[in-house]
Amino acid sequence: MRLDDTIAAIATPLQPSGLGVIRVSGEQAVSAVEALFKTKGEPLNKTETHKLVHGWIKDDGKLIDKVLVVVMRAPHSYTTEDVVEIQCHGSPFVLRIILDLVLRQGVRLAG
Numbered sequence: 001m002r003l004d005d006t007i008a009a010i011a012t013p014l015q016p017s018g019l020g021v022i023r024v025s026g027e028q029a030v031s032a033v034e035a036l037f038k039t040k041g042e043p044l045n046k047t048e049t050h051k052l053v054h055g056w057i058k059d060d061g062k063l064i065d066k067v068l069v070v071v072m073r074a075p076h077s078y079t080t081e082d083v084v085e086i087q088c089h090g091s092p093f094v095l096r097i098i099l100d101l102v103l104r105q106g107v108r109l110a111g
Contacts (some may be wrong), residue, residue, distance in 0.1 A: 006032060008102045009110035010095050012021050017090030022099055024084045024107060030071055032105035033084040037069055042074075044084070049073035057098055064100065079085070 006026030012019070024033055034044040039055030047053055050072055057064040068087040077083040086102075088094055103109060 005108045007110040008032075008099060008107045010099055011085075012090065012095070014092045017066055017091065019064070020088050020090035020095045022063075022086040022088070022102065024102055025077070025079045025081050025083065026107070027111075028105070028107065029082045029084045030109050032102055033086065033092075033107050034068065035065070037086075043053050044069065044071055047071050049076055053105065057086070057101065064093070064097055065089055067098075082110065 003025065005029040006024065008022060008024040011021040011023045030044050035056050037044060037055050038058050039053055041053060044053070050070060053069045055067060055069060057067050065088045070085045072083040074082050075078055086098060088098055
């Protein structure tokens with residue numbers, strides 16, 4: 001484990017709810033989420049900071065969930081690193097799938 005690792009975690013309780021949040025923080029946060037996130041707008045690496053973007057999380061072309069994503073660019077985030085917040089449906093199953101997809105991008109589980 002290194003202090004400069006990009007990390008991710010589910011930020012909301014793992015119980016059925018309308019909304020769930022996954023946060024990714026670190027140097028590779030934007031590129032890790034961008035690999036899974038599809039939108040009709042500009043790519044995440046060109047999205048301005050703190051702008052809410054609508055799109056879809058996909059795995060090998062298969063739709064996982066419709067989501068909203070916010071990119072908070074360093075140093076203007078609570079970690080002072082790049083942070084990407086994925087706001088998805090609050091099913092624990094969906095949250096775990098999306099977190100697993102993020103971790104497959106080389107991101108480490110926080111904690």
